[in-house]
Amino acid sequence: xxGALPVPAPAVFPETAPFWEATARGKLLLSRCEDCGAxxxxxxxxxxxxxxxxxxxxxxxxxxxxxxxxxxxxNAVDGYRxxxxxxxAYVELEEGPRVLTNIVGCDPEAVTIGMPVSxxxxxxxxxxxxxxxxxx
Ligand SMILES: [Zn+2]
Numbered sequence: 102x103x104g105a106l107p108v109p110a111p112a113v114f115p116e117t118a119p120f121w122e123a124t125a126r127g128k129l130l131l132s133r134c135e136d137c138g139a140x141x142x143x144x145x146x147x148x149x150x151x152x153x154x155x156x157x158x159x160x161x162x163x164x165x166x167x168x169x170x171x172x173x174x175x176n177a178v179d180g181y182r183x184x185x186x187x188x189x190a191y192v193e194l195e196e197g198p199r200v201l202t203n204i205v206g207c208d209p210e211a212v213t214i215g216m217p218v219s220x221x222x223x224x225x226x227x228x229x230x231x232x233x234x235x236x237x
Pocket of ligand 1: 134135136137138139148149150151152153
């Protein structure tokens with residue numbers, strides 16, 4: 102079991118404020134283009150597929166699977182140094198996007214590619230939470 106990872110507060114900008122406010126309520130939002138239907142990660146006001154600005158928020162299921170991962174055994178940064186070993190992973194969401202995240206709540210050696218995972222939220226104490234994933 103990895104140690105507790107730090108929970109730094111993100112920089113919140115007007116265009117991403119709804120995303121971060123949702124994380125504080127345990128919800129993972131994705132952007133979706135109203136014109137071409139692309140599901141967009143990371144949140145942004147212009148669709149990267151068609152370039153149009155009609156982007157809305159949709160709530161993700163919070164479910165996905167491990168696409169790729171590595172186990173970090175050394176990190177010189179305060180807070181992370183004490184948290185090793187921990188898992189950095191790309192999780193492929195049910196909705197399609199792959200998000201860079203951590204896998205928590207299990208032994209890092211137990212993580213496998215394709216493992217089903219679900220989102221969990223770590224409160225930053227500043228009106229937002231960091232989403233990570235644990236085995237489903
Ligand atoms: Zn589009």
